[in-house]
Amino acid sequence: MPITTVGDRQIHVDDEGFLTEYSEWDDELAKLLAAQIDIQLSAEHWKAIHFLRDDFKAQGQTPTLRRVTVVGGVPTKDLFQLFPGKPAKKMAYIAGLPKPQGCV
Amino acid sequence: MIETEVAPALVPNFDDVTTGRKLAIICSKGNLDMAYPGLVLANAALGEGVETLMFFTFWGFDIITKSRMNDLKFTPLGNTATHMPQGIGGIPGITAVATAKMKKDIAAVGVPEVPEFLDQIVASGGHLWACRMSADMMHLERADLHEAVEGIISASDFIEMTDGAQLLFI
Incomplete structure (x- = not known):
């Protein structure tokens, strides 16, 4: 597994750059x-990010966009504004989790 | 003087969305099992930052017609992929049983029913268009269709607005 440096932190990532060690993550990272x-993380971003962290811990997999909306309570429209382009993957990256596997 | 080079952080490439990729999906079937592929692919494309336009035509009109969209059906008849004797598909009531089973399986994997899926696609920035010829044939108007449908347009209009797009015909 590659190790990369972000800011002053050394972290374990996969070949694309997604964090592979759940425990290396904190709000600062x-x-x-x-x-x-x-x-730039706002309160809205944090709500989604923390949902991803908690849900991954409980379910063992990164939630899909739909799950962030239905279970996490952040409207789909907002997710596309907060994490433009590829919201599911961007959220997963910031939350230090693997890319979501689900189709919907 | 010593120069130190710091390797750039390994960051996923999220920028390939800015290439202006566009996807057109033509939905021409109204069976439950033929409605979902278009919806799932549209949803996936939008999640990857791809501009997505859907065109509903012929039987695909059922997907966006208020009186039908909650009641799409699945039949094993003529579908060898069910691996059941074909005769079973013709027994009265089998369509209802097969439909209920498929709906249950779809819900079990966290995928919404058709109307809610359309809402999700629109909330993700997708565009829904209805076919003029189908509307005329079936005597349907704008008010008969899902609220998020942007309009009833001709096939030429859709072809024009999807200039340069990749296309899926389902």
């Missing part, structure tokens, strides 16, 4: 990761 993809 999330800010650094978000900055890498030009996102």
Whole structure:
């Protein structure tokens, strides 16, 4: 597994750059990761990110966009504004989780 | 003087969305099992930042018709992929049983019913268009269709607005 440096932190990532160690993540790292993809985290972003973290811990897999909306309570429209382009993957990246596997 | 080079952080490439990729999906079938592929692919494309336009025509009109969209059906008849004797498909009531089973299986994997799926696609930035000829043939008007349908347009209009798009015909 590659090790990369983000800010002053050394982290374990997969070949694309997604964090592979759940325990290496904290809010500070999330800010650094978000900055890498030009996102400044607002309260709305945090709500989604923390849902992803908790849901992954409970379910063992990264939630899909639909799940973030239906279970996490963040409207789909908002997710596309908060994490433009590829919201599911961007959220997963910032939350230090693998890309979601689900189709919907 | 010593120069130190810091390797750039390994960051996923999210920028390939800006290439202006566009996808047109033509939905021409009204069976439950033929409605979902278009909806799932539209949803996936939108999640990858691809501009997505859907055109509903002929039997595909059922997907966006208020009185039908909740009641799409699945029949094993003529479908060898069910691996059941074909005679079973013709028994009265089998369509209802097969439909209920498929709806249950779809819900079990967290995929919404058709109307809600359309809402999700529109909330993700997708565009829904209805076919003029189908509307005329079936005597349906704008008010008969799902609220998120942007309009009833001719096939030429759809072809024009999807200039340069990749196309899926389902």
